Amino acid sequence: MAEGCMMALRYGMVFFNLLFWLGGCGILGVGVWLSVTQGNFATLSSSLPSLSAANLLIAVGTIIMVIGCLGCVGAVKESRPLLLTFFILLLLIFFLEILSIMLFFIYQDEIDHYAQRDLKKGLQLFGTEGNVGLTNAWMIVQTDFRCCGVNNHTDWFEVYNASRVPDSCCLEYSDNCGLDNPGTWWTAPCYERVKDWLNENLVALWIFALCTALTQVIMYISQTDDTFKESLASLPTFYHRS
Numbered sequence: 001m002a003e004g005c006m007m008a009l010r011y012g013m014v015f016f017n018l019l020f021w022l023g024g025c026g027i028l029g030v031g032v033w034l035s036v037t038q039g040n041f042a043t044l045s046s047s048l049p050s051l052s053a054a055n056l057l058i059a060v061g062t063i064i065m066v067i068g069c070l071g072c073v074g075a076v077k078e079s080r081p082l083l084l085t086f087f088i089l090l091l092l093i094f095f096l097e098i099l100s101i102m103l104f105f106i107y108q109d110e111i112d113h114y115a116q117r118d119l120k121k122g123l124q125l126f127g128t129e130g131n132v133g134l135t136n137a138w139m140i141v142q143t144d145f146r147c148c149g150v151n152n153h154t155d156w157f158e159v160y161n162a163s164r165v166p167d168s169c170c171l172e173y174s175d176n177c178g179l180d181n182p183g184t185w186w187t188a189p190c191y192e193r194v195k196d197w198l199n200e201n202l203v204a205l206w207i208f209a210l211c212t213a214l215t216q217v218i219m220y221i222s223q224t225d226d227t228f229k230e231s232l233a234s235l236p237t238f239y240h241r242s
Contacts, residue, residue, distance in 0.1 A: 028061025
């Protein structure tokens with residue numbers, strides 16, 4: 001019975017880490033694909049030009065692949081050094097997540113102010129030479145989220161020095177529709193729209209990450225704790241005596 005329990009735990013850890021690794025491969029693949037075929041989809045930020053969707057996906061996918069590989073190989077070979085490294089990395093990521101959440105809530109107003117100011121600076125680069133990525137990013141965001149500007153459509157007035165917006169702000173897209181009446185433009189602020197979307201999706205992401213981390217930690221303890229193994233080994237004797 002004890003051997004069967006340990007075998008099930010080992011297979012379970014291999015299965016979860018294999019899924020973890022495959023997920024990392026998928027994320028990395030999407031990031032590489034974006035970088036190669038859609039490299040013009042870049043960041044909205046003027047001060048962090050390298051913070052593109054492709055680069056973020058590549059970084060996250062690589063980290064997930066490395067951690068998943070360590071856990072999977074460590075579980076198969078029952079290698080304590082690999083499992084210890086795996087556990088330390090998970091613990092480090094967990095603490096970084098907690099620290100990031102704490103800092104975000106503590107400095108939320110400052111972060112909002114800085115982000116909005118930086119995004120407005122980025123608007124000044126819209127449509128200029130050498131900033132195709134930023135231009136396409138704004139067009140995609142405004143079209144998909146049905147919004148216009150950082151805080152409102154008047155943010156674009158400072159960019160064009162006129163009462164006009166990009167065509168991606170239009171309720172119904174057409175060439176030069178941004179020159180028409182403001183009644184034909186989206187009125188929702190992009191910053192709030194994107195922020196609300198992130199908040200809705202981050203809750204599910206944090207819950208998934210926490211459950212995954214707890215599962216991995218329990219499996220690590222099960223694989224490496226001699227006391228746990230000894231307790232499993234004593235189960236048949238216990239039931240026999242009962």
